[in-house]
Amino acid sequence: PLVTSKELFKKAYEGGYAIGAFNVNNMEIIQGIVEAAKEENSPLILQVSAGARKYARPVYLKKLVEAAVEDTGLPVVLHLDHGESFEICKACIDDGFTSVMIDGSKLPFEENITLTKKVVDYAHEHGVVVEAELGRIGGVEDNISVGEREATFTDPDQALEFVERTGVDSLAIAIGTSHGAYKFKGEPYLDFKRLEEIMKRLPGFPLVLHGASTVLPEFVEACNKYGGSIHSAKGVPEEMLRKAASLGICKINIDTDLRLAMTAMIRKYLAENPSEFDPRKYLGAAREAIKEMVKHKIRNVLGSSNKL
Numbered sequence: 545p546l547v548t549s550k551e552l553f554k555k556a557y558e559g560g561y562a563i564g565a566f567n568v569n570n571m572e573i574i575q576g577i578v579e580a581a582k583e584e585n586s587p588l589i590l591q592v593s594a595g596a597r598k599y600a601r602p603v604y605l606k607k608l609v610e611a612a613v614e615d616t617g618l619p620v621v622l623h624l625d626h627g628e629s630f631e632i633c634k635a636c637i638d639d640g641f642t643s644v645m646i647d648g649s650k651l652p653f654e655e656n657i658t659l660t661k662k663v664v665d666y667a668h669e670h671g672v673v674v675e676a677e678l679g680r681i682g683g684v685e686d687n688i689s690v691g692e693r694e695a696t697f698t699d700p701d702q703a704l705e706f707v708e709r710t711g712v713d714s715l716a717i718a719i720g721t722s723h724g725a726y727k728f729k730g731e732p733y734l735d736f737k738r739l740e741e742i743m744k745r746l747p748g749f750p751l752v753l754h755g756a757s758t759v760l761p762e763f764v765e766a767c768n769k770y771g772g773s774i775h776s777a778k779g780v781p782e783e784m785l786r787k788a789a790s791l792g793i794c795k796i797n798i799d800t801d802l803r804l805a806m807t808a809m810i811r812k813y814l815a816e817n818p819s820e821f822d823p824r825k826y827l828g829a830a831r832e833a834i835k836e837m838v839k840h841k842i843r844n845v846l847g848s849s850n851k852l
């Protein structure tokens with residue numbers, strides 16, 4: 545069934561693990577992700593960005609997710625990623641999403657609170673949970689482009705006030721991550737001191753880590769081996785993600801690692817099978833790559849195997 549993340553986050557917080565939130569844009573990506581979760585007996589969040597809604601059109605993604613739930617019997621959270629207005633959050637709530645993010649992180653503090661509270665009030669009336677963002681993650685991806693230097697980390701005292709005044713169910717925090725494949729110029733770094741300060745003020749409150757792809761080198765190399773040109777790509781080491789998952793981070797957002805796995809596989813397949821032109825062949829290979837990537841994340845990063 546479609547479920548909210550309330551209970552999943554509570555168990556994840558207490559159990560010292562996190563739930564994967566994977567971005568979906570088409571059938572093969574959804575199938576690969578849910579097959580992995582089924583085999584790992586893992587809770588799962590499928591998230592749809594505004595860009596994905598435009599690309600696939602809302603009704604297709606909704607029906608594909610419903611099909612995945614029916615086909616696997618898995619409890620799945622259907623979440624709007626980076627909703628930037630009350631209107632898009634309302635549309636998704638009215639369309640049966642069980643969770644929405646209202647991303648007011650570009651707004652001044654007070655305006656972020658006002659907007660978030662408006663979404664929380666509507667969502668809670670409809671049994672839907674809300675994720676908000678305080679502090680700004682940088683990075684360029686799907687028109688979420690915040691100048692790297694403008695990115696400001698989450699202030700722990702503001703986080704406490706924000707949660708108290710909005711009633712939001714989970715909070716995306718900025719502790720050094722950014723969207724996309726170019727997260728760090730120098731050494732990767734997450735501000736765990738800041739995470740612990742936020743946890744002190746909000747004990748048991750679910751925190752969310754965006755921009756959490758590792759950008760695994762073997763997939764970047766595979767892309768480049770078969771015609772790609774991706775350079776200076778760097779992500780969050782899996783060791784840091786495991787540490788974050790063991791702390792108050794209950795939701796870890798992964799999109800770039802899926803994109804790289806899928807792209808590497810398609811490039812490789814086409815290069816090795818020059819006479820093949822049946823889309824099911826390379827899209828099927830891509831689906832397998834997604835599945836293996838998600839199983840790897842569940843086992844090696846999230847710790848959510850057998851937590852259903």
Ligand SMILES: O=C(COP(=O)(O)O)N(O)CCCCO
Nearest residue numbers: 686724754755756757797799800
């Ligand atoms: O935090 C993330 C993903 O982060 P990453 O790029 O590290 O996979 N997201 O929210 C996905 C953003 C996609 C917008 O279309």
Ligand code: NA
Nearest residue numbers: 561789791793
């Ligand atoms: Na956790």
Ligand SMILES: [Zn+2]
Nearest residue numbers: 723754755797
């Ligand atoms: Zn994000």
